[in-house]
């Protein structure tokens with residue numbers, strides 16, 4: 001496994017948010033983590049990228065233990081994280097935001113995504129290079145956030161709710177880009193409330209409920225699972 005998470009726990013001020021979460025991502029895979037509001041999806045991603053300190057458990061990446069390493073170490077090791085809410089520098093232009101991604105490249109990165117590739121993936125971003133990031137639409141901001149992470153040439157990408165608050169046609173665009181990125185060979189761990197879209201795309205998926213993994217399987221298996229259909233797919 002490229003990313004191998006074994007029984008991690010984390011609590012906010014002693015209140016458990018995730019308990020004994022184990023999951024993995026293989027090379028070339030897209031893996032979805034779905035669950036209701038407050039299930040612990042964002043917390044799980046933040047533990048992986050070192051933004052929150054683990055209470056217990058271990059995380060291995062590319063064979064090395066990265067549990068409890070600082071976030072700058074983990075990003076240089078090749079884990080990119082597109083945060084929920086995008087977190088662009090709103091007073092900088094689109095191009096300046098993208099250049100920050102280029103400057104964050106891992107030392108051993110094999111240059112996979114150039115600025116031109118990125119503009120190929122996101123044509124709307126090319127047109128808006130000189131616009132201040134804070135004036136972009138929500139969908140455009142999501143595209144710039146993903147583009148910035150890709151330019152850092154990660155070996156694995158964590159995506160936190162990329163479709164949040166976006167209109168359906170924009171969600172289509174974002175999901176098309178995600179599948180293109182996976183086809184290019186970059187593995188993704190995708191957190192989504194839009195379970196339908198996430199499971200359709202995912203090779204494998206996990207369901208998180210109140211901080212625990214309660215189900216896992218292929219995307220297709222979970223799409224057909226009665227509990228998943230009732231609780232997350234509304235059908």
Ligand code: ATP
Nearest residue numbers: 012013017035036037038039040041042043044193
């Ligand atoms: P959502 O889909 O709403 O973003 P989530 O599955 O990502 O939800 P988390 O954000 O990981 O869930 O939250 C898990 C639990 O931890 C929730 O009960 C939440 O209230 C709690 N929590 C999250 N952040 C904090 C914080 N900074 N301080 C205290 N509790 C927190």
